[in-house]
Amino acid sequence: MKKILLPISLLVVIFLIVLFVLIPVKNKPQKEVDTPPATEPETPKSWAEQMQEKYPYFVTDYETRYQSYQQQHPELAEEDVITYVNIGLDQEFYTNTKPTSFLNSNQILVNKYHYVDQNYVPDNLVALPTTYAKSGISLVEEAKTALESLMAAAQAEGYRLHVTSAYRSYDYQQNLYDRYVAQDGKEAADTYSARAGSSEHQTGLAVDLDNTKLDYTLFEQTPEYTWMQDNASKYGFILRFPKGKESITGYQFEAWHYRYVGIDLAQKIKSSGLTFEEYYARYLDPVVLS
Ligand SMILES: [Zn+2]
Numbered sequence: 515m516k517k518i519l520l521p522i523s524l525l526v527v528i529f530l531i532v533l534f535v536l537i538p539v540k541n542k543p544q545k546e547v548d549t550p551p552a553t554e555p556e557t558p559k560s561w562a563e564q565m566q567e568k569y570p571y572f573v574t575d576y577e578t579r580y581q582s583y584q585q586q587h588p589e590l591a592e593e594d595v596i597t598y599v600n601i602g603l604d605q606e607f608y609t610n611t612k613p614t615s616f617l618n619s620n621q622i623l624v625n626k627y628h629y630v631d632q633n634y635v636p637d638n639l640v641a642l643p644t645t646y647a648k649s650g651i652s653l654v655e656e657a658k659t660a661l662e663s664l665m666a667a668a669q670a671e672g673y674r675l676h677v678t679s680a681y682r683s684y685d686y687q688q689n690l691y692d693r694y695v696a697q698d699g700k701e702a703a704d705t706y707s708a709r710a711g712s713s714e715h716q717t718g719l720a721v722d723l724d725n726t727k728l729d730y731t732l733f734e735q736t737p738e739y740t741w742m743q744d745n746a747s748k749y750g751f752i753l754r755f756p757k758g759k760e761s762i763t764g765y766q767f768e769a770w771h772y773r774y775v776g777i778d779l780a781q782k783i784k785s786s787g788l789t790f791e792e793y794y795a796r797y798l799d800p801v802v803l804s
Pocket of ligand 1: 579596679715720721770772
């Protein structure tokens with residue numbers, strides 16, 4: 515039996531060598547070296563693809579809006595074009611509004627494009643003591659705690675801060691806005707007062723400050739304002755409507771209005787040099803992140 519098996523297995527081995535080694539070698543093209551390497555013809559990347567690679571906040575759905583906004587504003591850098599269109603600035607204030615995201619979160623954005631409903635009242639609203647606030651004022655608890663730390667630090671350095679306004683209900687804002695419209699006309703009122711549902715004060719995360727001596731509208735002239743510029747972000751607050759950014763925020767410079775966003779976010783926004791609108795449009799907007 516062994517005598518038969520050996521030659522058979524030898525034959526099998528030879529057969530396999532022929533099948534897998536010799537035949538492929540024979541059939542291999544001989545002049546391979548001379549033929550140029552086959553390369554895929556490169557298709558040039560589209561403008562949108564190039565932008566997407568450079569700017570993670572490029573939203574494909576907005577491509578035509580970016581292009582027409584860039585045409586209207588050739589002076590703008592492409593990253594600003596993308597950012598401004600993401601904010602909504604290629605459309606008039608209050609013309610392309612949508613309900614905001616992040617309700618009851620420090621990331622909430624309320625402005626002339628993002629609104630909260632008439633019945634939105636933030637969770638955890640707590641009253642502020644009259645030791646540092648006008649009576650009847652309330653704020654979201656986390657913001658209140660942060661504000662008290664901020665005020666204690668300011669006080670330790672000899673500065674006195676006082677809250678003139680914080681949470682405002684939809685109806686309160688409606689009355690306020692209507693009063694300003696009656697006084698100054700709608701166009702002027704829109705530059706300094708929010709329409710109901712579009713006020714950041716309805717989030718319970720915004721405060722207006724004075725220094726107990728001057729009216730809040732003169733806060734820019736106070737040493738407390740300088741202190742706030744250096745220190746607000748350490749306690750989670752940002753200056754919400756900075757000077758020179760009126761066309762982005764939609765509001766006149768307000769030295770007195772601060773928004774609580776949490777320490778981490780406040781420090782990131784501060785060091786970015788961006789407004790909350792710009793920062794949100796690049797890094798926080800669910801449309802960008804989706
Ligand atoms: Zn305010």
